[in-house]
Amino acid sequence: MLYINWAKPKLTGVIIIGYKMVCIDLDGTLLDDKRNISEINKEAIRKATNNDIKVIISTGRIFSNAVEYAELLGLNTPIISSSGAVIGDLHFGEFGCRNIIDYDSCRYILEVSLNSDSKISFSSLDTIYTNDFEMKVLLDIVKMKDDTFRNTKISYIQKYSQWDEVFKSGTVKSDIRFKKVADVIKIKNEMAKRFEVVNFTATNLEITNQGVSKGKAIEILAKHFGVSPNEIIAIGDSENDLSMIKYAGMGIAMGNAGKIVIDNSDFTTETNNNNGVAKAINKFVFNRI
Template sequence: MVSLIKLVCIDLDGTLLDSKKHISQRNAETIRRVVESGVHVTIFTGRSFGSAAHYLKELDIRIPAVFQNGALIIDPVSMKIFRSIELDANLAKRFVELARAYSVYPVVYESFFFEKDMAIENTYEGAFEQYFQLNSHRIRMVEDLSKELSQKKSVVEIALVGKIESVNRVIEEASAKLKNGYTVVENQKREREAFVEIFGPGVGKERALEFFLEMYAVTLEEVMYIGDNLNDASIMRMVGTSVAMMNAPDEIKMIAKHVTDSNDESGVAKALERLLLRERVGE
């Protein structure tokens, strides 16, 4: 007999949010019904707290949630921080230097809570331009990222954006030269470019899940995860019920146990209705 689902973790971009970055009425209403049925529902996102908090408020999420791929776990109501993992600034500086050597675009994310938390040296051009346009209010232009990092003890993360082979070479050289103390999170690939994030040690949505298993005394089999991209792969392999969006890359759909409709078709709601709500009412 399949265990009842007791915890649902949902990604934001490409999953709960449609292409216009909105939560559909059907998604919001279905999540409300799931919570009323006694299931814990929370958000697991790569977004910063500042760029995601209003969505949690819209959904009335009242339990801890995961931001920046697990580097931050915080209760959005009480603002109690349960986990905060940063990247040593010296390590961050080494990644910036390696990025320059291989013509990879580095982005420094300086703080979990600063409004302008993204530092860059020049304007980005490439497959991820929309991301930088949508987050332009967060960006601070600096003359020299290495110099900025020399004045800090730690930062939240470094993003490496560029040709897939170039980003891979940065990661490979870092692995050969640098000691432990960082986590590589593959976020997205688009038009032969990669967006990879470097966090402090022990970061990842799958690592964040460990906190929730203990807090709510649930097993992996009792967890549902809904996502759409590369940073969702590891956690999807772990949980009892994994759901990929129709708009997810094929490699993610192959990992997931279920595939639902796209983020523009309220795929989250449809998955919850089919896999959870019917199960709980015995339909």
């Protein structure tokens, strides 16, 4: 059950052609390569929300970071984060859905990583725990430059024993970074027997509980709002977007998306650096070419 009371915006008189929900990924989709949201994309989202379209952020990012983008866009809708493991409220921090990876499963994921010469991170609602020093340094730099990470904590795990408290605290997603693509394929096949596993990049795996995905999270919200799949648009670029692209009546791949995403989408829009989200919204929501 979602503990959220969303205000219903007033219609502006623009003719809409049937879609009631637009679900948008962040990285490689709404964000350009410099991690900015263009004014053109912002305006398209404002126009959609002003016309009673529910715009949903659906990202692999941690919840505390995703919230900042929702506030930046002025959204008052649920947020899907950690690739579907968390569905959260914007203003009050009440969570309708938080799919925690149990202690033993976390241990198993960690051991697989340690035995495969890879680096690993686990994330909760507001903290990223990692044994990857390069990632820790990179995130610290990002935090200094990017206000959207202001409420996200980075915890560097240096000792094996430290993981125990991390796993007891409740984590919702794990990310493993490999050196070789061949290792990714092997571990992905092994992990897929117990978990939901997708590639974020060619050498990175995202791991959540089995059955957890952006598509499942959108299904939960669709039922909550009384919206059918045919009334939903989903826009993304990566393998972790496939489930929502397949679930939505209109699945849209970014021009910069991987082949597997493009092949499984209904339409391909422009790239993330060329306002692909705005062009998709204008075309399919407002019937503007």
